[in-house]
Amino acid sequence: EVLKIKEFTVVNDCFQNEHNEKIGHYRQTLINNTANDATPYVLTANHCSTSNDFAQWVFWFNWQSATCTNPGTSPARDHVTTSGSVLKARNGGSDFCLVQMNQTPPCTFNPYYSGWSRSTTPATSACGIHHPSADIKKISLSTQSAISASYSGVDSWQILWGVQCTEPGSSGSPIYDQDHRIIGQLYGGPSACGLAQSSMNDYYGKVATSWAGGGTSATRLSDWLDPLGTTPQFIDGYNPCLSNPPVANFSANPTSTCSGVVQFTDMSSYSPTSWLWDFGDGQTSTTQNPQYTYTSNGTYTISLTVTNGIGSDQITNTNYITINMPIAPTVMGGSNCGTGTVNLSATGTGTIHWFDAASGGTDLGTGNSFTTPSISSTTTYYAEDQITTIGNSQFVGSTDNNANGGFLNTGTEYWLIFDVISDMRLVSVDVNASGAGNRVITLRNSVGTDLQTITANLTAGISTVTLNWDIPTGSNYTLVGATNCNLWRNNANITYPYSIAGLVSITASNVANRYYYYYNWEVQQVTNCISPRVPVGAVINQIVTPSISISANNTTICQGDTVTFIANPINGGIIPQYQWQLNGNNVGPNSSSVTTNAFNNNDVIVCILTSSATCATPSTATSNSITMTVYPLAVSSFTFTVNQLDYTFTSTSTNETSYLWDFGDGTTSTAQNPTHTFPGPGSYNVTLTVYNSCGYNTTSQNITTTDIYYNKSNISLIVFPNPAKDNLTLEVILPFSEKLNIEILDFTGRLIYKQNCYNTLSNSKINIDLSDYEKGIYILNVKTNRNNKTIKFIHE
Structure with missing residues (x-):
């Protein structure tokens, strides 16, 4: 037997326009090629073709x-009048087999050639179409991502099922990705109804691997599915029997909402293959039946453009959607020093919900305050205000809780499968227990995760069990009875679905033609008016240790010099504070630099930093110390005593290291306390200049001398040549023979030559060798006991 299904539609907007074929006890699908020419290629599993018939x-x-x-x-079925097919390619590495039918299926069969993808990126969700054990068409959905795996040597996509699955005999059936394209054919796996969740998975040989296969046209798909040689990563499906372009149409539920969430449903005719929605707020979608969340209040115009192989069409509904969400909550962020928790807060008119993403994400908790988990870096959380209203009670489900069945006490779990079309509260259910005792009732999601559970202590007979479980919109929830529960179930007069329009639909149980345990459900519609989400910052400030160093433009100075100190803080924060100290006493402004000249030798300068950084520990730091070396200024002063024309001068200066006397008669001295004989009576301005490393200081006194012997001791002094080269001659004429002192000073006052002549004749010539002295200007002093003579000369 070989079977093919026509196009199908499944709940939760799975795939439309996919088809499935079956050969013998195996399943196949018509598959498209890049020429879109309706060549009747059929894809199945290699292990389904071993008979070669x-x-x-x-x-x-x-x-x-x-x-x-x-x-x-x-039910009835169609079949072609000409049987048979021709093998085109097959390979065990991905367990694929491609044949070509001997007759092209007619349009009366409504054939559809499925698109395919050879991408190596895992599908984010999947849909399988199959005929388990030669049964009629079945559909299985996976909301989880495919996993690349090797199964018994076959390169495969592992598909994880929820409450739906395949069963033995489904081999060769296709698996479709989220974009309606075949990504593989069923090779094998443990999946079967009633098994534990850990066994609910299958393995599909990859189209991505089959593309190159074994490297020849007989072992790969590429030669047959790409006759144009364009090497695409994917192509869409093809309906060769379309004769009309699509006519766009859609609906939305609700059209006015305070939650911001709207479900759009495509109602277009003539089998569109692509969709483009414009939600009126700048956002678009290519999903056939998108659920969209608006983030701002307003009235929105919606347009839908649909396309098939014949053409396209667009419909626009003006001012179709009205969004009136509560205003955003008022929020306050928080911070912590280093890794740890952070306290955040928000206020609104309803219940504050906390999330980890600007949209979608995980609901982390409710309440005006939220304490984050321990975090090590700054993280943004989001708060929204939800105003919840609860509708009136309504009832759904079978009420046949005491007939058409019996009590079931078995080691296997059984459950009801239901879809929540709009958020609701499951208030209570009725059960019929064969005896008193505890019964466990569990709510699970589509992948088998426990969402709620309750242990109810029942009396024998019919009881109402209060649940009060809030269940968000979703599909394939299960209400599960525990093993050995000994509760009433139906095996006749069952009419699925049991529904309340727009709210809930009980669609099936996990065993056909059975209704398990839970009757007369009391439900209430839950309407959540949701505000826009507001970001709330949880700031992690790193713990810092402040420090400070100071520097000076000079630490060795002369008294009165100005010095500038500069502070160099680390981790001082935005507005650090500075306290300068001199010898432990507070001085100066609150500034990163200070300039002063008020120093004494060995004064000590430090600066204390108070950091404004949020997490400075400790908050203050003391700088290095700078010890000042201050040299004093020299201060000039002197006294003198007199004996006729002989004066003895005594320096009373302080802090000096050298001296220069100017006696006002053309002679000088560098002695500390010189004796000087003035040439004769008169008035002389005597000046003493004292020096140290900080400079010099000068003081003067005016001296008046008188001497009755002056005329007897005139000195006549002739110096030649002037300028002199290597020799200088002095001709001295005295009134009488006496002691003569000769000195030569350089221009700085330094004594470089001295000669004492005793009993010098009244008329004498003295030669001085200058060859060892540097060229320059010199001062020649010639002194007797009663007089002296000073002449400048040049040595060249």
């Missing part, structure tokens, strides 16, 4: 139920 294969189409319930008898 391709010419005997017979193809059936459209063997499917009109509803989600298995019919009591086999």
Whole structure:
């Protein structure tokens, strides 16, 4: 037997326009090629082709139920009049087999050639279409990402099922990705109804691997699926029997909301293959039936553009959606020093919900305050205000809790499967217990995760169990009875679905033609008016240790010199404070620099920093110390005593290291306390200049001399040549013979030559050798006991 299904539609907007074929007890699908020419290629599993009887294969189409319930008898099906096919390629590395039908299926069968993808990126969700154990078409959904895996040597995509799965006999059936394209065909796996969740998975040989296969046209797909040689990563499906362009149409629920969440549903005709939604706020979507969340209040115009192989169409509904969300909450962030928790707060008119993302994300908790988990870096959280209203009680589900069945006490779990179309509260359910005792009721999501559980202590007979479980919009929830629960269940007169329009639909149980345990559900619609989310910062400030160093433009100075000190803080914060100290006493302004000249030798300068950094520990720091070396200024002063024309001068200066006397008669001295004989009576301005490393200081006194012997002791002094080269001659004429002192000073006052002549004749010539002295200007002093003579000369 060979079967093919026509296009299908499944709840939760799975895939439309996908088709499935089956050969013998195996399943196949028509697959498109880059020429879009309706070549009837059929993809199945390699291990389904081992008999090599391709010419005997017979193809059936459209063997499917009109509803989600298995019919009591086999429905009608279509099949081609010319049987058989031709093998094109197969390979065990990815367990694929490609054949070409001997007859192209007619348009009366509504054939559809599925698109495919050879991407190596895992699909984010998947949909399988199959015929388990030669049964009519079944559909299985996976909301989890595919996993690349090797299974018994076959390069595969591992698909993780929720409450739906495949069963033995589904081999060769296709698996579709989130974009409606085949990514593999079923090779094998442990999946079967009623098994533990850990066994609910299958392995599909990858189209991505089959593309190159074994490297020849007989072992790869590329030669057959890409006759144009364009090497695409994917192509979309093809309906060769379309004769009309699509006509766009859609609906939305709700059209006025305070939550911001709107479900859009495509209602277009003539089988569009692509969709482009414009939500009126600058955002778009290419999903067929998108759920969209608005983030701002307003009225929005919606447009939908649909396309098929014939053409496209657009519809625009003006001012179609009205969003009136509560105003955003008022928030306050928080901070912590180093790794740890942070306290955040928000206020609004309803219940504050905290999230880890600007949209979507995880609901972390409720309340006006929120304490983050321990974090090591600054993290943004988000707060929204939810105003919840609870609708009136409504009832759904079978009420046949005491007939058409019996009590079931078994070691296997059984459950009801239901969809929540709008957020609701499951208030209570009725159960019929065969005896008193505890019963466990569990709510699970589509992947089998426990969401709620309760242990109810029941009396024998019919009881109402209060649950009060808030359940958000979603599909394939399960309400599970524990093993050995000994509760009433139905095995006849079951009519699925049990629904309240727009709220909830109980669609099936995990065993066909059964209704398990839970009757007369009391439900209430929950309407959440949701404000825009507001970011709230949880700031992690790193713990810092402040420090400070100071420097000076000079630490060795003369008294009165100005010095500038500069502070160099580390981790001082935005507005650090500075306290300068001189010898432990506070001085100076609150500034990073200070300039002063008020120093004494060995004064000590420090600066104390008070950091404004949030997490400075400790908050203050003391700088290095700078000890000042201050040299005093020299101060000139002198006294003198007199004996006729002989004067003895005594320096009373302080802090000096050298001296220069100017006696006002053309002679000088560098002695500390010189004796000087003036040439004769008169008035002389005597000046003493004293020096040290900080400079010099000068003081003067005016002296008047008188001497009756002056005329007897005149000195006549002739110096030649002047300028002199290597020799200088002095001709001295005295009134009488006496002691003569000769000195030569350089221009700085330094004594470089001295000669004493005793009993010098009244008329004498004295030669001085200048060859060892530097060239320059010199001062020649010639002294007797009663007089002296000073002449400048040049040595060249």
